[in-house]
Amino acid sequence: MEETRMVEIKQSVLAANDEKADGFRALLKQAGTLYTDIMASPGAGKTTLLLALIDTMRKRAQVVQAPEPKFGVIEADLESMVDAEKIKAASIPSVELNTHGVCHVEMGMVERSYEAFKQGGLTPFDYMFLENIGNLVCPAEFDTGAHNRVMLLSVPEGYDKVYKYPPMFAVVDALIVTKCDYLPLNPDFDMEALKKQASVLNPGIRIFVTSARTGEGMDELAAWFEELRANIVK
Ligand SMILES: Nc1nc2c(ncn2[C@@H]2O[C@H](COP(=O)(O)OP(=O)(O)OP(=O)(O)O)[C@@H](O)[C@H]2O)c(=O)[nH]1
Ligand SMILES: [Mg+2]
Known part of the structure; x- marks a missing residue:
C-alpha cells in the first residue's frame, strides 16, 4: 500500500513537470531560441566544452560575416558560483x-x-544552454523543457558506461565524447564498442568525438547546433 502511494506521487510530480516543460519549449521556439540540456557526470568537461563550443560558433559566424549569435547559459550546481x-x-x-x-x-x-x-533585458537568445547537475543518473528523468538533450562522456571515465547508466544514454539526442586528447593515455578506451553499444540502445543517437583542448570535433558539433536551430526557426 505504502509503495503504491509513493509511485503515484512520483508520477504526478513528473506529469506536472512535463506539462510545464512542453509550455516552456513552445515559448522558446517562438522566441527563436534553441535550448539544449547538457548532462554528464561531475568533471566530464561540460563547462569547458560549452566555452569551446561558443567560441567556435562565434568564429564561424565571423567567417560568414553573420551577426554574432546571442547565447545564454544556465549553470546548475549544488552550490557555488564557480561555473x-x-x-x-x-x-x-x-x-x-x-x-x-x-x-x-x-x-x-x-x-x-x-x-x-x-529581468536583465538579456533575452531572447539564439541559443540557450543548461549545464545540468553533474550526475549521470537523476537528470535523465526530468524534462527541463529543452529542445534537445545531450550527454558528455569523457575518455578518462572509461567507455563501458552504456550498460551501467542506460537511462541517460537512452534519452539523449547526442553523445559527445570529450577529452579525446587523453586517448593515447587510455589505450583501453574502446571507441568503436562505445559507439556500437550506444547506437544499439538508442538507434537515433548522434555521436561526436571531441577535445576542447585541441579543438577536435568542435566544428562538426557547432554545425550540428546551427542545423538544429535552423529547424527551430524555419
Ligand atoms: N585534457 C583535457 N582536459 C579537459 C578537457 N575538457 C575539460 N578538461 C578538464 O577537465 C576538468 C573538468 O572540466 P569542467 O569543464 O570543469 O567539467 P564539468 O563537467 O563542467 O565539471 P562540473 O561542473 O564540476 O561537474 C578541468 O580541469 C578541465 O580543464 C579536454 O577536452 N581535454
Ligand atoms: Mg561545470
Whole structure:
C-alpha cells in the first residue's frame, strides 16, 4: 500500500513537470531560441566544452560575416558560483542555479532562471544552454523543457558506461565524447564498442568525438547546433 502511494506521487510530480516543460519549449521556439540540456557526470568537461563550443560558433559566424549569435547559459550546481563566473568571464550571460543538494533540475528552477535573464533585458537568445547537475543518473528523468538533450562522456571515465547508466544514454539526442586528447593515455578506451553499444540502445543517437583542448570535433558539433536551430526557426 505504502509503495503504491509513493509511485503515484512520483508520477504526478513528473506529469506536472512535463506539462510545464512542453509550455516552456513552445515559448522558446517562438522566441527563436534553441535550448539544449547538457548532462554528464561531475568533471566530464561540460563547462569547458560549452566555452569551446561558443567560441567556435562565434568564429564561424565571423567567417560568414553573420551577426554574432546571442547565447545564454544556465549553470546548475549544488552550490557555488564557480561555473557561472567562468561563463561570464567569456562575456556570455549566465545565471547560477544552486539546487542546494537536489541532484537534478526541474522546470520551476528553469523558469526562475529564465526570468532572471528576462529581468536583465538579456533575452531572447539564439541559443540557450543548461549545464545540468553533474550526475549521470537523476537528470535523465526530468524534462527541463529543452529542445534537445545531450550527454558528455569523457575518455578518462572509461567507455563501458552504456550498460551501467542506460537511462541517460537512452534519452539523449547526442553523445559527445570529450577529452579525446587523453586517448593515447587510455589505450583501453574502446571507441568503436562505445559507439556500437550506444547506437544499439538508442538507434537515433548522434555521436561526436571531441577535445576542447585541441579543438577536435568542435566544428562538426557547432554545425550540428546551427542545423538544429535552423529547424527551430524555419
Ligand atoms: N585534457 C583535457 N582536459 C579537459 C578537457 N575538457 C575539460 N578538461 C578538464 O577537465 C576538468 C573538468 O572540466 P569542467 O569543464 O570543469 O567539467 P564539468 O563537467 O563542467 O565539471 P562540473 O561542473 O564540476 O561537474 C578541468 O580541469 C578541465 O580543464 C579536454 O577536452 N581535454
Ligand atoms: Mg561545470
